Amino acid sequence: MEASHPGWNTSFHAQLVGMGITTSSKASVLTDEPESYGCLTDRVSLTWSREIAQGIDYLRRVSGMAKNRPGPGNCGRVSCNWNAAIWFCNDNKYEKEVEWNSIADGAEWVLDRCTIKQQWVAGVSTYTDGWNVRVRSDVC
Template identity: 45%
Template sequence: MQLNALYLLPLAAAAVQGAAFKAAAAALVEGYSVFVPQWEVQATPGGETLLLSGTVEEVRAQLLEINPDYVAFFGPNSTAPNKAVMEDASQRDDVFKDAPVNCQGFEGADRDAIARGARYLMDVSGKPANGAGPNNCGRVSCSWDSAIWWCNSDTKPKTLDSFRDISDGAYHIIGKCYKKDGWVSGQAFHKDNWNVIAKKANC
């Protein structure tokens, strides 16, 4: 799956309403603030730019409702769990190489679902942006009760070079924090004061 001209924008928590946001906020970690990601997308090549909210999976579902041929226009998606896990070795950028990881304190998520979410994020173009922290987090992927969060630990806003950076953090967690029976959870800390969390969620 490829989302064209995609960006992640912070949305003030006070301005967000609805059960989805409340559930996401409650599902993270005490002391962390939460924003709902917003994405600038096109449903058709050359079409108008749309502003959609949610995880990458939710945005994809909205785009398919708007344009059932979305995948045909913007390329194949990689949903097969084994393929998604194998992408770790073949395509990750290693921006988290040797980065510290905390594998404790988070409820286990399905490894294949986390890998699939990481693979989705790998195909996203544009630059993700996060508001000032510390601990300002957006849930960028969630499926099968397994979520990927991107958190800014800095006191100023942060923009990354690529969504692949977040994807790499999730793959780093998979590599370092894999538990028995297909479960994984953890938090990977980038040297530039941001981090990625993979954990169980409600979705």
């Protein structure tokens, strides 16, 4: 279906969320696969997987491109609710621009592979072109 109608899945789930229906981010189609990922298990980093899933759904509804200033290690928080944050980080020495959906894919990669006991998650997805997505606890 995605091949015949690009973006249908994202649009469909965004409409469900808009109606107050909770969707599983695992139902979406990942378009950007990271070079590597790592899971964090320390108490300070772990956050609620349910809120991260809501953050992913939010990012999938944002249009346009996300920009981040030169790095390395320049991170900007792009979603945060109930102390569950998603960060877009640039490790390049120049400004980096990526699609919001790509950031959502990176967070979903972590969510799908690093969730502990179906409720806690933290980790990072790293991409070959010098950027990463971090999922972790933060005050918000």
